[in-house]
Amino acid sequence: MLPELIRKNQDSRRLRIWHAGCSIGAEPYSVAILLEQDFARELAGWEVSIIATDINRRFLGAARDGRFNDWALRSSTEEFRRACFVSEGLNWTLREPFRRRVSFQYHNLARHVFPSLANNLAAFDIIFCRNVMMYFERERMRHLVGCFRESLVEGGWMLVGPSEADIELFREFRTVNVPGTTLYQKTLNSVPRFSWSFPAAPKMEAPPVWQPAPLEINVPLPPSAVLAPPDADDELVAVRTLADHGEWKAAMYRCQALLKSEPLRAEAHFFQALLLENMGELTASEQALRRAIYLDRDYALPHYHLGLLLRRRGDKAGARRAFRNVSGILSAMDEQTVLALAEGMTIGDLKEIVPSELEMLQE
Numbered sequence: 634m635l636p637e638l639i640r641k642n643q644d645s646r647r648l649r650i651w652h653a654g655c656s657i658g659a660e661p662y663s664v665a666i667l668l669e670q671d672f673a674r675e676l677a678g679w680e681v682s683i684i685a686t687d688i689n690r691r692f693l694g695a696a697r698d699g700r701f702n703d704w705a706l707r708s709s710t711e712e713f714r715r716a717c718f719v720s721e722g723l724n725w726t727l728r729e730p731f732r733r734r735v736s737f738q739y740h741n742l743a744r745h746v747f748p749s750l751a752n753n754l755a756a757f758d759i760i761f762c763r764n765v766m767m768y769f770e771r772e773r774m775r776h777l778v779g780c781f782r783e784s785l786v787e788g789g790w791m792l793v794g795p796s797e798a799d800i801e802l803f804r805e806f807r808t809v810n811v812p813g814t815t816l817y818q819k820t821l822n823s824v825p826r827f828s829w830s831f832p833a834a835p836k837m838e839a840p841p842v843w844q845p846a847p848l849e850i851n852v853p854l855p856p857s858a859v860l861a862p863p864d865a866d867d868e869l870v871a872v873r874t875l876a877d878h879g880e881w882k883a884a885m886y887r888c889q890a891l892l893k894s895e896p897l898r899a900e901a902h903f904f905q906a907l908l909l910e911n912m913g914e915l916t917a918s919e920q921a922l923r924r925a926i927y928l929d930r931d932y933a934l935p936h937y938h939l940g941l942l943l944r945r946r947g948d949k950a951g952a953r954r955a956f957r958n959v960s961g962i963l964s965a966m967d968e969q970t971v972l973a974l975a976e977g978m979t980i981g982d983l984k985e986i987v988p989s990e991l992e993m994l995q996e
């Protein structure tokens with residue numbers, strides 16, 4: 634996309650990118666690094682704005698700090714880390730040249746109107762909104778996709794998460810499939826205005842077509858009846874890492890294998906639920922979440938995801954119940970405690986999110 638946009642915007646010498654639902658900033662900073670490292674010459678003297686928004690003020694604060702831990706940078710080389718970050722104890726702080734184009738602001742996609750010049754949220758060349766809309770109801774998604782389209786310049790591009798790609802929702806866009814993702818381009822008549830072809834695709838496996846294996850899991854035994862083998866935690870991290878890299882099929886097989894040896898491990902059921910959800914297997918995902926909850930009633934994350942999933946399916950009463958369960962579980966817990974296997978999310982974060990989720994259900 635970028636070489637073509639740079640050619641297209643030669644006159645205005647302006648490039649505008651929006652990351653909606655940016656979390657702690659990894660996504661906008663990755664793009665800033667890409668621009669700085671690979672397009673510095675072409676973009677010299679340009680006005681490049683990367684605007685990153687989120688509903689979670691704590692995430693925005695962390696994003697502004699630009700500090701990441703080893704886990705967040707686990708897939709990068711030492712050389713890359715040293716070039717882009719300053720090492721500070723256990724953390725890595727992003728160097729200034731990669732931060733100057735990125736700004737963070739609070740914005741609630743479900744509440745605040747856009748495009749909005751007042752918010753500087755308009756006329757973008759690229760919009761990223763990845764793994765955010767998947768939790769919204771279909772009608773809200775449809776509305777948001779329309780707003781995003783309005784917020785793009787003609788020829789601008791939209792990128793969503795793997796499970797959010799949807800021909801029907803994006804029917805007014807031109808669809809371009811590339812290895813690992815789908816791009817949506819705003820065109821007036823869905824005919825490309827400029828000729829453009831992708832370079833030969835790197836060697837990659839075809840996207841996995843995963844068939845749910847029959848689940849032969851009986852769960853009536855109490856959790857205390859089984860002790861986890863020592864490497865089960867490593868297996869869970871491996872499943873998560875594979876999923877992070879979009880290796881859904883490998884992640885699912887590994888998770889299934891773990892469940893075979895550890896059928897009473899609530900986290901494994903929870904991960905299986907997330908993988909199933911990413912594959913669009915919502916019913917199986919709900920079942921896996923319920924198994925995780927059955928095995929560990931005080932495990933807040935499956936309750937939370939059950940709430941998101943039920944809300945997505947339009948079951949508002951069920952979703953409310955699930956979110957209230959999360960509040961109940963968290964009420965007595967220390968806010969600073971980091972939730973296991975949740976990318977640094979703390980109890981306090983979840984406590985902050987749940988009331989907004991419940992609020993959204995009142996509408």
Ligand SMILES: C[S@@+](CC[C@H](N)C(=O)[O-])C[C@H]1O[C@@H](n2cnc3c(N)ncnc32)[C@H](O)[C@@H]1O
Pocket residue numbers: 653654655656657660686687688689692740741742743744762763764765794
């Ligand atoms: C799963 S994270 C995705 C982060 C990032 N885009 C990615 O793919 O790695 C979802 C993000 O969306 C944010 N979010 C959820 N609801 C939102 C809303 N209504 N408006 C803006 N951001 C929202 C959350 O705070 C969270 O940071």
